[in-house]
Amino acid sequence: xxxxxxxxxxxxxxxxxxxNLTGSAVYAATYILIGYFFGKKWKLLEAWLGPTALxxxxxxxxxxxxxxxFRHSLSGSLARxxxxxxxxxxx
Numbered sequence: 001x002x003x004x005x006x007x008x009x010x011x012x013x014x015x016x017x018x019x020n021l022t023g024s025a026v027y028a029a030t031y032i033l034i035g036y037f038f039g040k041k042w043k044l045l046e047a048w049l050g051p052t053a054l055x056x057x058x059x060x061x062x063x064x065x066x067x068x069x070f071r072h073s074l075s076g077s078l079a080r081x082x083x084x085x086x087x088x089x090x091x
Contacts, residue, residue, distance in 0.1 A: 002020070002023075003016070003020070
């Protein structure tokens with residue numbers, strides 16, 4: 001999503017690259033550290049979270065995917081509608 005916003009606002013590519021690389025490094029380091037600190041205590045974390053949290057996480061991912069698919073199809077429909085309206089008004 002950030003790359004679309006950066007493109008729409010005409011952000012210079014060097015600034016985008018800097019922030020994108022910085023964000024990616026922080027993201028990767030966070031997951032590595034979580035794995036390092038909780039890797040040995042996975043069973044405890046799994047018992048603490050329980051199956052309900054796992055189902056909620058999967059449901060959240062599913063909703064996010066459905067939202068992206070819906071927005072993509074909606075934007076395609078709107079683009080086709082705009083092109084039809086534009087052709088009618090200009091012709």
